[in-house]
Amino acid sequence: MTGIGEAAVERLESAVWPLAGGVACAFVLAAVLKDAAWQVAFGAVAVSVAGWALPASPEAGAAIGTAGWAFVTGFDVAKTGELALSGAADAGRAGALVAIGAAAGLAGLAGRRSAARRAREAAGAAEPSPAPRGSGHEPGDASGRRPRTRPAPAPPQRGDRWPARSGAAPGPAETTGEVEHA
Numbered sequence: 506m507t508g509i510g511e512a513a514v515e516r517l518e519s520a521v522w523p524l525a526g527g528v529a530c531a532f533v534l535a536a537v538l539k540d541a542a543w544q545v546a547f548g549a550v551a552v553s554v555a556g557w558a559l560p561a562s563p564e565a566g567a568a569i570g571t572a573g574w575a576f577v578t579g580f581d582v583a584k585t586g587e588l589a590l591s592g593a594a595d596a597g598r599a600g601a602l603v604a605i606g607a608a609a610g611l612a613g614l615a616g617r618r619s620a621a622r623r624a625r626e627a628a629g630a631a632e633p634s635p636a637p638r639g640s641g642h643e644p645g646d647a648s649g650r651r652p653r654t655r656p657a658p659a660p661p662q663r664g665d666r667w668p669a670r671s672g673a674a675p676g677p678a679e680t681t682g683e684v685e686h687a
Contacts, residue, residue, distance in 0.1 A: 520565040527557030527569035527606075535576035539584060546581035547598060551605050558609035559616075566610025570602035577602070 530553045538546035550573040558566030575588055577598060583589040 520561050523557050523559075523561035524565050524568060527554060527561070527565075528572040530557060531569065531573035531576050535573075535580040536586075539580040539586075541581075543577065543581040547577050547602075550577050551602060554602055554606045555609040558606040559613035561610050561613065563607045563610035563614065566606035566608070566613075567603045568606070570604070570606030571599070573606070574599040574602040 531550050534549045534553055535546055538549060554566070554570045554573045558569050561569070574595075578590070578595055579586050579588045582591065582595070582598075
């Protein structure tokens, strides 16, 4: 896709399932509860909108609320399955469902950010804490930044210039304690 950033595509992909599930659930609830009082269907759809908006963005939550309003208005208020607007009452229902969806999306977003922050803090707590600044023992440069980690050196191989282990035969470059005479 040209012109759309990777983060934008990821946000769109993360909104697909909550949007599809929320709209489908609102449709089913509104259609099944069309013989009940519209307030019952409105309450059920409002709970569904909030539940499906939690894992979504606030914008997706508002879209789920909009779809929920259309279904409640068409099936439960008008009872015909057609979207028939009735004035201020429709505006109130629309505002309530859109606000519920957006608020649930915001609450979910705050929860996801909080969980990510706790995970970062937990990962940071596993590392040894650096010395306090000004103690003269800061890792890295004068700014106190941590040095980049480097891979561990490879273990010694046979024939390297390392001292012999106890009981092992000395390598070609190691001395046996004997002195050669020329």
